[in-house]
Amino acid sequence: MDGNKTDNALVVYESIYGNTHAIADAIAEGLRAASVDAAAVPAAQVTGDSLEGVSLVVAGGPTHAHGMSRPQLRESGAKAAAEAGVDLDPAAEGPWLREWFDSLGPGRHSGWAASFDTRFDMPELLTGHASKGILKKLERLGFRKLAEPESFLVTRDSHLLPGETERARAWGTALADELLHSEAGKD
Numbered sequence: 287m288d289g290n291k292t293d294n295a296l297v298v299y300e301s302i303y304g305n306t307h308a309i310a311d312a313i314a315e316g317l318r319a320a321s322v323d324a325a326a327v328p329a330a331q332v333t334g335d336s337l338e339g340v341s342l343v344v345a346g347g348p349t350h351a352h353g354m355s356r357p358q359l360r361e362s363g364a365k366a367a368a369e370a371g372v373d374l375d376p377a378a379e380g381p382w383l384r385e386w387f388d389s390l391g392p393g394r395h396s397g398w399a400a401s402f403d404t405r406f407d408m409p410e411l412l413t414g415h416a417s418k419g420i421l422k423k424l425e426r427l428g429f430r431k432l433a434e435p436e437s438f439l440v441t442r443d444s445h446l447l448p449g450e451t452e453r454a455r456a457w458g459t460a461l462a463d464e465l466l467h468s469e470a471g472k473d
C-alpha cells in the first residue's frame with residue numbers, strides 16, 4: 287500500500303560498530319518503498335527544528351548493559367573496537383541518542399514514533415533492549431506510539447544475523463502502512 291504523499295519520516299540512530307546504522311538505512315529504504323519520504327540520519331546531525339512537521343520519527347540504538355547506551359559504555363565499546371582493529375562507524379563520534387533526547391526538551395512534538403535496537407541473539411531476559419527506553423523518551427517529547435519497539439539481532443561477535451537487514455526493510459514498509467492508517471484515522 288502506498289503512503290500519503292505528504293508523509294515523511296526521519297530514522298534517527300546512534301551506532302558504534304555500524305550494525306544499528308545498517309538497520310536504520312534499511313528501515314528508511316522500506317519506508318521509501320511505500321512512498322514515505324524518509325532518510326536515516328545520525329542523532330548528532332538532527333536538530334530539534336528539523337523534527338518540526340515530521341510525520342514519523344523512528345529512533346534506534348545498540349543495546350548496552352540491557353538498555354540505552356551511556357557515555358562510559360560507549361567509551362569501553364569504542365576502546366574494545368580499537369583494540370580489535372575494528373573501524374568505528376562515523377556516527378560513533380556522538381553526541382548520541384541519550385544526550386540528543388536531553389537536548390530537545392519535553393513535550394514539543396506531535397508526530398508518530400517508533401523505536402528499535404540491535405542486541406545479541408539470545409533470550410530478551412538475558413540481553414535487555416534499548417528500544418523500550420528509546421520509545422519512552424520519544425513519548426516524553428510528545429510523539430505518539432505508532433508500533434511496538436523492535437529488535438534486530440547480532441551474533442556474539444557483533445555481526446548482524448543473516449536476513450536482519452531485509453527484516454528491517456520490511457518493518458520500515460509495515461511502519462509506512464501503519465502511518466497511512468493512523469493518519470487516515472485521525473480525521
Ligand SMILES: Cc1cc2nc3c(=O)[nH]c(=O)nc-3n(C[C@H](O)[C@H](O)[C@H](O)COP(=O)(O)O)c2cc1C
Pocket residue numbers: 300301302303304305306307347348349350351352353359360362363364404405406407412413414440444
Ligand atoms: C559496551 C557494550 C555493552 C553491550 N551490552 C549488551 C547488552 O546488554 N545486551 C545485548 O543484547 N547486547 C549488548 N551489546 C551488544 C550490542 O548491542 C551489539 O553489538 C550492537 O549491535 C552494536 O550496535 P552498533 O554496531 O550499532 O554499535 C553490548 C555491546 C557493547 C559494546
